[in-house]
Amino acid sequence: MSSNQSPAPPVDLADEPRQFAMLLNSVIDYAIYMLDAEGYVRTWNPGGTRIKGYQADEVIGTHFSRFYTPDDVREGVPMRNLRTAETEGRFSADGWRVRRDGSRFLASVVIDPIWNEGRLIGFAKITRDITERHEAEQQLQATHVALFQAQKMEAIGLLTLGLAHDFNNLLTVVINSLDVIGGRTEDKKIARVLETAMRAADRGVLLTRQLLTFGRGQALMAETINLNDLILDNRDLLRRAAADQVDFHMDLAADLPQVAIDRGQFEAAILNLVSNSRDSLPDGGRISIRTFLRHTRLPQEPPQVERPYICTEVTDNGPGIPAEHQARVFEPFFTTKDVGRGSGLGLSQVFGFASQSGGFTELHSPPGGGTTVCICLPVCENP
Numbered sequence: 001m002s003s004n005q006s007p008a009p010p011v012d013l014a015d016e017p018r019q020f021a022m023l024l025n026s027v028i029d030y031a032i033y034m035l036d037a038e039g040y041v042r043t044w045n046p047g048g049t050r051i052k053g054y055q056a057d058e059v060i061g062t063h064f065s066r067f068y069t070p071d072d073v074r075e076g077v078p079m080r081n082l083r084t085a086e087t088e089g090r091f092s093a094d095g096w097r098v099r100r101d102g103s104r105f106l107a108s109v110v111i112d113p114i115w116n117e118g119r120l121i122g123f124a125k126i127t128r129d130i131t132e133r134h135e136a137e138q139q140l141q142a143t144h145v146a147l148f149q150a151q152k153m154e155a156i157g158l159l160t161l162g163l164a165h166d167f168n169n170l171l172t173v174v175i176n177s178l179d180v181i182g183g184r185t186e187d188k189k190i191a192r193v194l195e196t197a198m199r200a201a202d203r204g205v206l207l208t209r210q211l212l213t214f215g216r217g218q219a220l221m222a223e224t225i226n227l228n229d230l231i232l233d234n235r236d237l238l239r240r241a242a243a244d245q246v247d248f249h250m251d252l253a254a255d256l257p258q259v260a261i262d263r264g265q266f267e268a269a270i271l272n273l274v275s276n277s278r279d280s281l282p283d284g285g286r287i288s289i290r291t292f293l294r295h296t297r298l299p300q301e302p303p304q305v306e307r308p309y310i311c312t313e314v315t316d317n318g319p320g321i322p323a324e325h326q327a328r329v330f331e332p333f334f335t336t337k338d339v340g341r342g343s344g345l346g347l348s349q350v351f352g353f354a355s356q357s358g359g360f361t362e363l364h365s366p367p368g369g370g371t372t373v374c375i376c377l378p379v380c381e382n383p
C-alpha cells in the first residue's frame with residue numbers, strides 16, 4: 001500500500017455480522033448463499049458470481065432451480081434436494097448445473113437447513129465448481145487404461161514374437177524338405193500333394209509374418225511417403241475389397257505432410273480394415289476412408305506431449321463391436337468369425353504396424369453406431 005493512501009478503517013471485532021459479510025465477500029472459490037424455505041435466493045457472494053455468472057441483483061429473489069438443468073427441473077430435483085436437507089439434516093452431492101451463459105459445470109453441492117426455534121427458515125447452500133478436477137480425473141483414468149492396454153499388448157507381443165520365430169524356423173525346414181522331395185520325384189500324384197503342402201506352408205509363412213509384425217520382430221522398410229498418394233494408388237484394390245453392394249467413399253485432406261513408414265505394411269493395414277468393415281456389412285452399407293492431420297499424443301503419454309500425426313480412418317455403418325470385445329480385438333487370434341473365415345490377425349497387424357512406426361491405433365464403436373478404426377502415424381520430422 002502506498003504511503004499517501006489512508007489506511008482502511010479498523011474492523012470492529014465485536015461487529016459479528018460485518019465480519020461475516022466480509023468473510024463471504026472474500027470467498028471466490030465457493031458460491032455461498034442463503035435460500036428461504038421455498039428455495040428463493042436471499043443472499044449472494046462473489047464466489048456465486050464467479051462460478052455461476054450471475055450478479056447479486058439479477059439473482060436475489062429468484063428461485064434457485066434456475067441453476068439446475070431443464071431435465072432436473074422437470075423431475076423436481078431442486079425441491080427434492082431441499083426436502084432431503086430438511087428431513088435428513090443435510091444434502092450433499094455432485095451434479096451438473098447450468099451457468100448464466102447456458103454452459104454446464106460439475107458442482108459439488110452442500111445444502112444445510114437453517115432452523116429458528118424449531119421452525120425452518122431457509123437453507124445455507126455451498127457450491128463448488130469441480131469440473132476441472134473431474135476432467136483431470138477422467139484424463140488420468142483414460143491414461144491408466146491406455147497404459148494398462150499398452151503393457152498387455154507388449155506382453156502378448158513378446159510371447160507372439162517367440163512363437164513366430166520358432167514357427168518360422170520350423171516352416172523353413174518344412175519348405176526346404178518339400179523342395180528337396182519335389183526335386184526328386186517324377187510321380188505326378190505326389191507332385192500334386194507336394195503342391196498342396198507347399199501352399200499350406202506358404203500360408204503359414206504369411207501368418208508368421210503377420211505375427212512378427214505384431215510382435216515387432218519384422219524389420220520395417222521405412223520410406224518417406226504421402227499417405228494420400230499411397231491410398232489413391234490402392235484405390236481399385238480397396239474398392240474391390242469393399243465389395244459391390246457397399247458404398248465406398250474417400251475423403252482425403254489436402255496438403256498432408258509426409259510420414260516415414262513401410263509402404264507394404266500400410267497397404268496391408270488399410271486392406272485389413274476395409275476387409276473387416278466389408279465382413280461386417282454382408283447386406284451392404286457404407287465404408288469410408290478419411291485422412292486428416294491431428295495434433296495429439298500417444299494414449300499412454302501425459303497430455304503435454306502433443307505432436308502432429310497423420311490419421312487414416314476407416315469407418316463403416318455395420319453393427320459395431322460389442323463393448324466386451326473392444327479391449328481384445330487387437331490381440332492376435334481374437335476372432336468372432338467362423339473357423340476358416342478369420343484368423344484374428346488382421347487388427348493385430350494394424351496395431352503392430354502402427355506402434356512400430358511410432359504411432360497408435362484408436363477404435364470407436366458405440367453401440368449400434370458402426371465402427372471406426374483410426375491409424376495415427378507421426379509426421380516425418382526430417383522430410
Ligand SMILES: Nc1ncnc2c1ncn2[C@@H]1O[C@H](COP(=O)(O)OP(=O)(O)OP(=O)(O)O)[C@@H](O)[C@H]1O
Nearest residue numbers: 276277280329335336337342343344345346347371
Ligand atoms: N469393422 C468391424 N465391425 C465389426 N466387428 C469388427 C470390425 N473389425 C473387427 N471386428 C471384430 O474384431 C475381430 C478381430 O478382427 P481381426 O481383423 O483382427 O480378425 P478377423 O477379421 O476375425 O480375422 P483376419 O483379419 O485375420 O482374417 C473380428 O473377428 C470381429 O469380431
Ligand SMILES: [Mg+2]
Nearest residue numbers: 272276346347
Ligand atoms: Mg480382419
